[in-house]
Amino acid sequence: MASTPDRSGRGRPRPHPAAVIIRAAAGSLGAGMIILPAPELHGRSWALLPAGLLLVAASLAGPAARWRAVGTLAAGVAVLEAALGRPGLPGLAGAGLLILGYLLLVDAPRAMTAAVALRWLRRQLPAAVWGTLVAAAVLAVLAVPVPVSAWLLVAGAGAAVAATVAALPRRPGRPRQPR
Amino acid sequence: MTHGRAAAPGPPGPSGPPGAPASAGHAVAARAARAPRGPVPAAWQAAPRLRRLATVAVAVVLAAVLTRHASLLLLGAPALAALAATHRGTRPEALDADVTAAPARCFEGEDVEIVATVATRMDEVTFRVQPGPAVALVEGPATQVAVAGRPASARWVLRPHAWGRYQLCSVAARCTDGMGQAAVTLRPGPVEVFPHAPPARATLLPADLLRRIGEHTASVPGAGIEFSGIRGYQPGDRLRDLNWAVTSRLARPHVNQRAALRAADLVIMIDAFSDVGPPGDTTLDVAVRGAAGLATAYLRTGDRVGVVVLGGVLRWLAPAPGNRQFFKIVEMAFGVRFPSEATPDLHRVPRTALPPRALVVLFSPLLDRRALNAVTDLRQRGVSLVIVDVLQHEPPAEPRLPMAQLALRLWRLDRGALRASLTGLGVPVLTWDSGTGLEGAQAPLRGRRVRAVR
Numbered sequence: 001m002a003s004t005p006d007r008s009g010r011g012r013p014r015p016h017p018a019a020v021i022i023r024a025a026a027g028s029l030g031a032g033m034i035i036l037p038a039p040e041l042h043g044r045s046w047a048l049l050p051a052g053l054l055l056v057a058a059s060l061a062g063p064a065a066r067w068r069a070v071g072t073l074a075a076g077v078a079v080l081e082a083a084l085g086r087p088g089l090p091g092l093a094g095a096g097l098l099i100l101g102y103l104l105l106v107d108a109p110r111a112m113t114a115a116v117a118l119r120w121l122r123r124q125l126p127a128a129v130w131g132t133l134v135a136a137a138v139l140a141v142l143a144v145p146v147p148v149s150a151w152l153l154v155a156g157a158g159a160a161v162a163a164t165v166a167a168l169p170r171r172p173g174r175p176r177q178p179r
Numbered sequence: 180m181t182h183g184r185a186a187a188p189g190p191p192g193p194s195g196p197p198g199a200p201a202s203a204g205h206a207v208a209a210r211a212a213r214a215p216r217g218p219v220p221a222a223w224q225a226a227p228r229l230r231r232l233a234t235v236a237v238a239v240v241l242a243a244v245l246t247r248h249a250s251l252l253l254l255g256a257p258a259l260a261a262l263a264a265t266h267r268g269t270r271p272e273a274l275d276a277d278v279t280a281a282p283a284r285c286f287e288g289e290d291v292e293i294v295a296t297v298a299t300r301m302d303e304v305t306f307r308v309q310p311g312p313a314v315a316l317v318e319g320p321a322t323q324v325a326v327a328g329r330p331a332s333a334r335w336v337l338r339p340h341a342w343g344r345y346q347l348c349s350v351a352a353r354c355t356d357g358m359g360q361a362a363v364t365l366r367p368g369p370v371e372v373f374p375h376a377p378p379a380r381a382t383l384l385p386a387d388l389l390r391r392i393g394e395h396t397a398s399v400p401g402a403g404i405e406f407s408g409i410r411g412y413q414p415g416d417r418l419r420d421l422n423w424a425v426t427s428r429l430a431r432p433h434v435n436q437r438a439a440l441r442a443a444d445l446v447i448m449i450d451a452f453s454d455v456g457p458p459g460d461t462t463l464d465v466a467v468r469g470a471a472g473l474a475t476a477y478l479r480t481g482d483r484v485g486v487v488v489l490g491g492v493l494r495w496l497a498p499a500p501g502n503r504q505f506f507k508i509v510e511m512a513f514g515v516r517f518p519s520e521a522t523p524d525l526h527r528v529p530r531t532a533l534p535p536r537a538l539v540v541l542f543s544p545l546l547d548r549r550a551l552n553a554v555t556d557l558r559q560r561g562v563s564l565v566i567v568d569v570l571q572h573e574p575p576a577e578p579r580l581p582m583a584q585l586a587l588r589l590w591r592l593d594r595g596a597l598r599a600s601l602t603g604l605g606v607p608v609l610t611w612d613s614g615t616g617l618e619g620a621q622a623p624l625r626g627r628r629v630r631a632v633r
Binding site (some may be wrong): 071080082083089092120127132133138 | 227228230231232234235238239242245246248249250251252253254255256257258259260261263264265302303305320321322323324325326327
């Protein structure tokens, strides 16, 4: 199960091609999440663009890559860009998906062979699929103009209560006593 | 466990006494050094991905509230959905994890296989091996990842370059399961690494050999094979010993005389007061390797070899013959690495451990005054003594600093004076470069007997 290639551990270890590809993909997604909201920036907020790109690069290679906070900061810069630039709904949805993809891939272990990398990527699929579905749903909800209605408010509150009840931990039931 | 090359017990060749592994190697090679097995307690915390996604989601919500733009929630919706899609994980209080090192005994420079296993089902396990000092990673990348494996395992091959009984490595295992992550450190059991014995010959001999039959040529006549002289025939002499040339010239029967073959007692002293140098090549490492080489050579010729360790509590092993003695000596040497301020009292060494007419070879870097005092004490007891200087490295001196260079020159002069004074006292001091065999170091005393000087 483990990635155990028989290669010498002497000298500086060379990263496996699969890990390099995943790192490159993470870099592309990270650059995309920083660049996508950039056209809407004004004035000094343009400084966020190089800062974000630098953080993305630092989170993937170099000594700073060991600190996990660097990747989170890069995603935070993307959020700040979007908050300042206020792109349109498709742009926001795209940036959100790019942020999700970047956050999923930036956590990839560095020492993976091709087989292990494929298995690892397969395990990330549910999160990516759910993220895409929810983004599409929220995009649809925000795109459709909804009139103000008391019924909608009541339905929303009811859904919130139902979700809370469903999420609360339940007391384990007692097993039945044998007769 | 049996593990290919690492488990090969075979004879250590020049590094070990002949046939020695038959008593120790075969019995132990199949064994694996294993730490006491049991569940490893795990402290679970939020996985880094969980923290990242949650941080981004909170940042988005804050941005949406502060800017009063609900559309910004689109940024965080995928992250929240990914969070919701992640399963919580089992988070067991203890992990069924284990690490083994096989074989449990080896010589320096031989391979040892390390296998780490996490039997508890996890989403992802990242193993990272951290070899100890003077241990090289020979095979397998240092970091290995197992995804959704049961059991998750990783394998490395390490090569120790320093003798001793120690843990070759530690393995850090980071287990991720759902939203939780736990880091555990696995340590294999200690491995006994025997010193690589350099090639040596039993040529250092005291002036007076024992009366026991051995393989060394004595100065007294006997039933050996070395020619020692000619004398007149006496009743009882064997006819085959007649020297016909002398007999015909002198017209009287003469016989060849042969030297007796006697055994010797060797007592190896190891100066453990000081231990300087890089890991794996310290003065103590070199001293024990030299001791192993000499012990191998003398045991091979049927002599008795003992050991006295100077450092801390005085420990000794009475001279004895046989291959088992080699392993006894080495196992005693395993315990010499600890600092101590105690000065040994050589009078406490019993007569059996330091028998009369034994040759004492002291492996010492000649750095500690207590070791030099021990040399003086041995001289006063009338022991045949040879010192092997095991200091390999000079003190570091910055080449640009004239004072440092001056200090280094003074240090060299001091060392030279010390060696000259010891030689003047009748104690030969041999210099040994551990990169070569001991035979070269023994060369200045070849054909000479070491006399006891008082």
